[in-house]
Amino acid sequence: MKKLLSVQQLSKFFGEQLACDDIGFDLYEGEVLAIVGESGSGKTTLLRCLAGLLPPNHGRILYHGKDGRQVDIVLASEAARRNLLRTEWGFVHQDARDGLRMGVSAGANIGERLMAIGDRHYGHIRSSAEQWLGRVDIPISRIDDSPWTYSGGMRQRLQISRNLVTAPRLMFMDEPTGGLDVSVQARLLDLMRGLVRDLGLAVILVTHDLAVARLLSSRMMVMQNGRVVEQGLTDQILEDPQQPYSQLLVSSVLPV
Amino acid sequence: MSSASYNFAYLSEQTKRMIRRALLKAIAIPGYQVPFASREMPMPYGWGTGGVQVTAAILVPEDVLKVIDQGADDTTNAVSLRSFFVKTAGIATTEATAEATVIQTRHRIPEAPLTENQILVFQVPIPEPLRFLEPRETETRKMHALEEYGVMHVKLYEDIAKLGQVATTYAYPAKVAGRYVFDPSPIPKFDNPKLDHNPALQLFGAGREKRVYAIPPYTSVQSLDFEDHPFEIQKWDHTCALCGSDDSFLDEIITDDKGGHMFVCSDTDHCRATQEQK
Amino acid sequence: MPQAVSIQNLHKEFILHNQGGTRIPVFSELETEIGVGESVAIVGQSGQGKSSLLKLIFGTYQATSGSINVLHQGAIFNVVAAAPHEILSLRRSTIGYVTQFLRCIPRVAAEDVVAEPLRDRGMALDEARNEARELLSRVNIPERLWHLPPMTFSGGEQQRVNIARGFAAHFPLLLLDEPTASLDAENRARVMTLIEDARARGSTIIGVFHHADERHRVCDREIDIGQQAK
Numbered sequence: 001m002k003k004l005l006s007v008q009q010l011s012k013f014f015g016e017q018l019a020c021d022d023i024g025f026d027l028y029e030g031e032v033l034a035i036v037g038e039s040g041s042g043k044t045t046l047l048r049c050l051a052g053l054l055p056p057n058h059g060r061i062l063y064h065g066k067d068g069r070q071v072d073i074v075l076a077s078e079a080a081r082r083n084l085l086r087t088e089w090g091f092v093h094q095d096a097r098d099g100l101r102m103g104v105s106a107g108a109n110i111g112e113r114l115m116a117i118g119d120r121h122y123g124h125i126r127s128s129a130e131q132w133l134g135r136v137d138i139p140i141s142r143i144d145d146s147p148w149t150y151s152g153g154m155r156q157r158l159q160i161s162r163n164l165v166t167a168p169r170l171m172f173m174d175e176p177t178g179g180l181d182v183s184v185q186a187r188l189l190d191l192m193r194g195l196v197r198d199l200g201l202a203v204i205l206v207t208h209d210l211a212v213a214r215l216l217s218s219r220m221m222v223m224q225n226g227r228v229v230e231q232g233l234t235d236q237i238l239e240d241p242q243q244p245y246s247q248l249l250v251s252s253v254l255p256v
Numbered sequence: 257m258s259s260a261s262y263n264f265a266y267l268s269e270q271t272k273r274m275i276r277r278a279l280l281k282a283i284a285i286p287g288y289q290v291p292f293a294s295r296e297m298p299m300p301y302g303w304g305t306g307g308v309q310v311t312a313a314i315l316v317p318e319d320v321l322k323v324i325d326q327g328a329d330d331t332t333n334a335v336s337l338r339s340f341f342v343k344t345a346g347i348a349t350t351e352a353t354a355e356a357t358v359i360q361t362r363h364r365i366p367e368a369p370l371t372e373n374q375i376l377v378f379q380v381p382i383p384e385p386l387r388f389l390e391p392r393e394t395e396t397r398k399m400h401a402l403e404e405y406g407v408m409h410v411k412l413y414e415d416i417a418k419l420g421q422v423a424t425t426y427a428y429p430a431k432v433a434g435r436y437v438f439d440p441s442p443i444p445k446f447d448n449p450k451l452d453h454n455p456a457l458q459l460f461g462a463g464r465e466k467r468v469y470a471i472p473p474y475t476s477v478q479s480l481d482f483e484d485h486p487f488e489i490q491k492w493d494h495t496c497a498l499c500g501s502d503d504s505f506l507d508e509i510i511t512d513d514k515g516g517h518m519f520v521c522s523d524t525d526h527c528r529a530t531q532e533q534k
Numbered sequence: 535m536p537q538a539v540s541i542q543n544l545h546k547e548f549i550l551h552n553q554g555g556t557r558i559p560v561f562s563e564l565e566t567e568i569g570v571g572e573s574v575a576i577v578g579q580s581g582q583g584k585s586s587l588l589k590l591i592f593g594t595y596q597a598t599s600g601s602i603n604v605l606h607q608g609a610i611f612n613v614v615a616a617a618p619h620e621i622l623s624l625r626r627s628t629i630g631y632v633t634q635f636l637r638c639i640p641r642v643a644a645e646d647v648v649a650e651p652l653r654d655r656g657m658a659l660d661e662a663r664n665e666a667r668e669l670l671s672r673v674n675i676p677e678r679l680w681h682l683p684p685m686t687f688s689g690g691e692q693q694r695v696n697i698a699r700g701f702a703a704h705f706p707l708l709l710l711d712e713p714t715a716s717l718d719a720e721n722r723a724r725v726m727t728l729i730e731d732a733r734a735r736g737s738t739i740i741g742v743f744h745h746a747d748e749r750h751r752v753c754d755r756e757i758d759i760g761q762q763a764k
Contacts, residue, residue, distance in 0.1 A: 001619055001623060026619070083402075104389075105418075108413050111413055113406070115410060120409070120483050122482040122485050125482075186640065190641055197654070232596070232618060239594050239595070240595045247550065247551050
């Protein structure tokens with residue numbers, strides 16, 4: 001299995017306020033890593049640092065690109081980082097409106113990445129958009145509709161397909177099911193499981209919901225107050241948590 | 257005859273220098289919007305202050321100036337700006353495209369092909385082609401710098417998806433020298449091909465937005481399109497009612513209140529010249 | 535000849551930090567070896583750690599100390615010290631695990647639950663489903679249930695789906711935790727046949743079996759946790 005991401009001693013401060021401290025891990029192709037923690041644990045800040053959206057104060061993030069080259073995300077130019085986020089990476093926001101162009105049709109949303117990398121054939125762009133709508137269970141008849149007319153769950157699926165059209169290897173997801181009705185969440189999670197497996201995606205997923213982590217992830221990182229309390233295999237942390245905070249978190253989940 | 261109370265062409269020499277510096281930068285980076293310190297002019301924003309400042313900065317006493325508005329030399333605005341320059345610079349003026357050395361225009365490019373000895377100055381309202389989809393100036397600057405133009409084709413895609421064809425008929429975006437996407441000002445897309453490899457120097461001034469940009473002579477200007485929906489110019493089923501021209505941009509003129517209309521060349525000089533030839 | 539599994543000085547206890555640091559010891563100083571192709575039954579009193587041992591080998595439980603060396607694609611990996619991606623690789627191609635209870639992922643059809651280990655190895659959807667259906671037949675799950683999610687099945691049916699899933703792909707090392715619990719005699723026999731087939735294919739089997747006759751039928755020997763550890 002090829003290594004995708006190597007994170008070393010990553011730290012981020014806002015003035016005196018510690019957001020995340022001394023984070024380190026490696027991510028391999030096809031792995032889904034859930035970063036779990038309660039509000040204020042620093043997990044979203046960490047995610048944004050990893051995706052190159054926020055400059056860390058300390059540490060390295062090395063990405064092993066499709067072409068075999070190693071990119072130091074912290075030192076890379078803004079152009080390089082923005083390009084990665086449009087091609088080999090994806091970012092799914094908690095609120096789909098942050099990850100979509102609400103003013104243009106669904107088809108244009110999906111096609112934008114293709115147009116950005118130079119696709120100049122309308123017919124091809126449209127058929128790719130149709131294909132990806134189908135992949136995320138959105139009726140193709142909605143291709144020309146604006147995302148304003150979509151439900152929350154549909155918008156989220158549209159956001160996911162918009163990211164997938166350039167076959168990214170690594171997806172960052174920030175509470176992708178947050179704010180959705182439970183049945184809608186369930187459907188989305190099923191979709192994501194299938195896509196991760198079928199496309200061999202690696203995912204770094206921030207969530208406060210252990211059930212989401214259990215369903216989607218193979219690895220887990222528990223954060224508290226900006227620090228990694230425990231990390232390991234998801235089933236191991238959920239069934240045999242070693243650290244006090246992890247034990248507390250796991251035991252706090254209400255069984256259904 | 258210039259009035260003694262104005263500097264030549266109204267602007268101070270230092271101001272003209274500042275604008276020329278900006279223009280040199282614009283010519284060095286074709287299609288790139290260069291900020292400049294737009295001045296208070298004796299006409300309001302929205303009435304061509306950008307074009308006027310560019311013209312004022314480049315005029316020399318030997319110049320022959322033509323001013324057109326929507327292709328016509330005799331509209332109120334064209335007449336007004338032309339007499340402004342007569343008053344402040346005392347230069348000769350003309351309505352004949354071939355005789356002009358500097359042509360200031362709003363919303364058209366003359367039909368007559370231009371030469372290396374001519375400069376075309378465009379009046380520009382909104383210089384930023386990305387503004388419609390991205391309201392933040394900080395973001396559009398980044399997009400130009402990083403050549404992130406996917407969103408321009410998104411607009412064209414939307415048109416085709418909704419209307420079956422690209423709906424933009426004027427201010428049609430184009431790529432300059434294979435690098436910057438620019439807004440050619442609200443000229444009809446009919447005129448876009450004239451931008452490409454034009455022997456004349458083409459300068460663009462936006463007074464309210466405080467930007468100038470330029471297309472040096474013989475520079476490639478490619479209108480954006482799709483392979484399977486190529487760029488097309490407008491066509492009419494009519495010829496000019498006055499001169500019979502079948503390859504110029506036609507305006508539709510309403511002649512009475514019973515729906516009577518006729519199609520006439522928008523470029524008045526071209527129409528006159530074609531009539532004289534017959 | 536490397537052993538399939540070699541355990542040295544294995545020590546496991548639970549420390550409940552939020553209950554005043556209460557310690558629950560499971561076992562300590564466990565030493566044992568299992569050769570390639572052997573079929574071994576783990577026996578011992580209730581609470582001595584039979585299931586825990588399987589979970590430790592699989593990596594679901596974290597050992598307190600000691601080593602668990604597993605033969606994987608020609609090399610030895612110490613599960614206790616292995617990196618997560620290494621354990622995931624072990625689970626994908628070497629160690630199969632039939633748990634006592636099917637953890638039901640809702641809304642996934644039985645045939646897809648069973649097909650999953652094959653899909654993880656890259657098999658195409660249709661082919662994987664066909665193999666899954668074959669296995670479901672072998673454990674006597676009727677065709678009308680194949681496309682339904684197992685959440686609505688009876689306990690016995692769920693367990694049979696679980697078993698089918700465990701035997702869908704060939705694993706060189708199979709961990710079986712009370713695979714026949716909640717099954718009637720006829721279905722128990724079917725499961726025994728599946729285990730024998732796996733043995734015949736060369737798999738190493740480590741199992742916890744409730745019934746002595748099952749142990750005698752499919753296992754070469756027994757490992758008594760009470761004797762191998764403290």
